[in-house]
Amino acid sequence: NAGVTQTPKFRILKIGQSMTLQCAQDMNHNYMYWYRQDPGMGLKLIYYSVGAGITDKGEVPNGYNVSRSTTEDFPLRLELAAPSQTSVYFCASSLTGTNSPLHFGNGTRLTVT
């Protein structure tokens, strides 16, 4: 059971380039989340989804887009990368219900230069 899988682990982008961070889970979780974590800071919610076809903005959605066409996959798209998007990105998922903990992937470290 792989859990939450994020790819790639590391990426360097030039300013203005675009890329997609991949996130897949094999636990049949309805809820999926994207966070970014800057040095010394907690996690900031970018986007989340409560099921296939449904997405909502989090705390810091500007500069990002998401889609949720299947239960398993929740890709995060960066258009026109900026240095401010240099961060570690975490994907997480959970079952529906108030007693369902959040499961995290290992993160993607992104540098924009």
Added chain:
Amino acid sequence: KQEVTQIPAALSVPEGENLVLNCSFTDSAIYNLQWFRQDPGKGLTSLLLIQSSQREQTSGRLNASLDKSSGRSTLYIAASQPGDSATYLCAVRDRDDKIIFGKGTRLHILP
């Protein structure tokens, strides 16, 4: 807008001591509160989850409490060990199913 605050930002204690980490949140309309551990350069591991109807949860040397009406939670670590050194984060799931994190407390246990 839900805001989550963790105090202190950093804490150093000698091995063997008991300690308390604090978490506060501004909107009491939550489904649950979770405590996580993060080691340097790693992902997050769930430690404890307290549902909004519960007052506390225990796992081994860890005990988490929740006072929803006052917007506070504590994580109590008994008989601390050097292996407990990590960053501890709390997060609340609000009624829109957003999960909002605090900035964490960096804990260092001195051997």
